[in-house]
Amino acid sequence: MSEENLPVPPPAPHQRRARYRGKNPRRFEDKYKERGGDPETIAKVIAAGKTPVGTHRPIMVVEILEALAPQPGEVAADCTLGYGGHAQEILAKILPGGKLLGLDADPVELPKAEVRLRALGFDESVFTAHRSNFAGLPQMLAANAVAGADVILADLGVSSMQIDDPARGFSVKFDGPLDMRMNPQRGQPAAALLQKIKPAALAEWLEANDEPNAVRLAAVLAGKGISSTRQLADAVRAALPHLGKDDSDLTVRRVFQAVRIAVNDEFSALETFLRNLPLCLKPGGRAAILTFHSGEDRRVKKAFAAGRQNGIYSKISGEVIRPTPAEQHSNPRSAPAKLRWAVRSDREVSA
Numbered sequence: 244m245s246e247e248n249l250p251v252p253p254p255a256p257h258q259r260r261a262r263y264r265g266k267n268p269r270r271f272e273d274k275y276k277e278r279g280g281d282p283e284t285i286a287k288v289i290a291a292g293k294t295p296v297g298t299h300r301p302i303m304v305v306e307i308l309e310a311l312a313p314q315p316g317e318v319a320a321d322c323t324l325g326y327g328g329h330a331q332e333i334l335a336k337i338l339p340g341g342k343l344l345g346l347d348a349d350p351v352e353l354p355k356a357e358v359r360l361r362a363l364g365f366d367e368s369v370f371t372a373h374r375s376n377f378a379g380l381p382q383m384l385a386a387n388a389v390a391g392a393d394v395i396l397a398d399l400g401v402s403s404m405q406i407d408d409p410a411r412g413f414s415v416k417f418d419g420p421l422d423m424r425m426n427p428q429r430g431q432p433a434a435a436l437l438q439k440i441k442p443a444a445l446a447e448w449l450e451a452n453d454e455p456n457a458v459r460l461a462a463v464l465a466g467k468g469i470s471s472t473r474q475l476a477d478a479v480r481a482a483l484p485h486l487g488k489d490d491s492d493l494t495v496r497r498v499f500q501a502v503r504i505a506v507n508d509e510f511s512a513l514e515t516f517l518r519n520l521p522l523c524l525k526p527g528g529r530a531a532i533l534t535f536h537s538g539e540d541r542r543v544k545k546a547f548a549a550g551r552q553n554g555i556y557s558k559i560s561g562e563v564i565r566p567t568p569a570e571q572h573s574n575p576r577s578a579p580a581k582l583r584w585a586v587r588s589d590r591e592v593s594a
Contacts, residue, residue, distance in 0.1 A: 300403070301328030302577040303533065306564050307396065308332060310531045310584035316340035317393035320384070320523070322377035322516070323347060325402040327356040333394065334365055342369050344392075346383055348376040348426045351411075352404050376425075378515040380523050391525035397516065398533040401503070403576065409472075413503065415495055418473040423503045433506050434470045440505075441465060451510075451538055452501035456483055460498060475499070500536060513539060517546040521555045524587035531584040540581045547585045557588035 307329060313319055313336035321330040324345035334343050345360075347353040357372040373383050377397050384392065405411050409419030412433060421434040437445075442458075442465040449457035463482040469475050476495045480486075483494060504510060520530055534540040540563065550556040564582040571578045 300574050300576070301326070301332070302398070302400070302574065302580050303564070303566050303570070303582055304329065304332050306566075306582055307531050307533070308336065310560070310564075310582065311394045311396065311529045313337045313341070313394045318389055318391075318525075319343040319394035320380060320392045320396070321345045322380055322395065322397040323399065324353065324356050324372065325398065326352070326404065327360045329396055329398060330356075330360060330370070331363060331365075333396070334360075334370060337394070338369060342371075344383055344387060344389070345370065345372045346375045346377055346380065347372070348374065349402075349405070350374055350426060350428055352402065355404075376512055378512040378519075380516065381519050384523055391528060392523055393525055393528050395520065395524060395528065395530040396533075397531075399509070399513065399539050400533065400535040400576075400580065412472055413499070414472065415476055415492075415499055418471055421469060421471055421475055423499075423506045425507050430506065430508075433475075433502050434468075436502065436506055437464055437467060437469050437475075439466075448501045448505045449498065452497050452504065453537055454494065454497045454501065456494065459483070460494075464498075472499075475502075504536070504538075510538060510542070513542055517542060520546075520585075521550060521587060521592045526587055526589040528587045529584060530587070531582060534581050534583075535579045540583070543583050547583055550585060554588055554590045555592055556585040558586040560584045 311319075311333070313333050315337060316339070317337045318341065319333050319337055321333065321343060324330055324347040327345070330343055330345050334341070337343065343365075345353075345356065347356065353372055353374055360370055360372075371387065373386075375383055380395070384390075401413055405425075406414045407417075409417035410422075411427070412419050412422030421432060421437070423433040424430055431439075442461040445465045446457045446461035449460055454460065460479060460482055464475070464478060467478070469478060475498070479495045479498050480491050483491065486494060524530060532543050534543055544563070547556060547559040551559045560583045564584075566574075566577040566580050
């Protein structure tokens with residue numbers, strides 16, 4: 244049979260995109276309008292006091308800018324770049340002549356943030372992105388021939404992009420693999436940690452997260468084959484059947500937070516960062532740290548107070564700074580945030 248006489252295959256049936264389920268879809272995969280950047284949908288989500296999936300609303304921007312007071316020509320370091328919202332605001336203040344180094348350990352979100360900031364006009368002469376935990380700030384400054392920064396910011400919260408993606412395993416709201424790693428390419432996921440950890444060690448982590456039922460929960464969770472976020476939440480609730488819904492939900496959130504901190508060794512990284520922070524600041528340089536957990540805030544408060552007493556810092560925030568009621572209403576994820584700042588003195592600091 245000649246090629247001219249070959250039968251023509253029927254056209255492939257048209258594949259319709261999955262229908263947008265209702266006005267307020269709950270499943271991550273159904274929220275393609277939000278993830279696709281549909282302006283009308285995003286405006287509605289924000290108006291409802293929520294954060295569109297795949298995005299992040301920077302918290303306490305006004306207060307952070309007031310504390311850091313970035314000026315044209317200065318060098319800044321955003322040690323937790325995330326979505327790039329804080330970096331965008333700082334860059335606007337340090338130009339012309341300034342430069343910002345953006346650090347983030349997340350290999351999934353860092354390239355997206357870099358693309359986003361490049362699209363806003365920030366080229367490599369003013370902004371560079373570096374995959375690193377915030378504890379690696381001294382190495383990043385040295386690699387870029389920066390003796391010290393004028394402005395340093397660390398936002399220790401989990402980004403909305405990480406929370407909203409079920410595949411990352413951070414959220415109580417969505418079922419997904421129990422992972423919780425900031426960098427999915429390193430370390431062990433939360434499921435493996437729970438499988439290997441001893442009850443006493445897990446109880447210690449839970450107690451550090453202000454969990455009153457730490458010992459009981461540790462006995463139930465340690466050494467168990469819990470592979471999904473829903474399984475972990477269900478196991479916590481089953482272990483404490485006497486709790487009402489609100490207390491049960493709060494306990495689940497504390498357990499998730501404690502496990503995430505353990506998986507990523509966050510307290511150790513923070514202590515390293517705080518120890519090196521004075522060495523990374525120029526005299527007169529300003530640092531601001533945004534925390535979302537009492538254990539984090541206690542460490543920052545103690546380090547800043549010790550630095551002030553030793554003359555390393557010339558000024559520190561007197562009281563913790565909280566989001567305004569208006570911000571907490573418009574962005575509920577800002578509610579637990581606490582901001583503290585410090586100003587480096589002229590005193591010489593040695594490693």
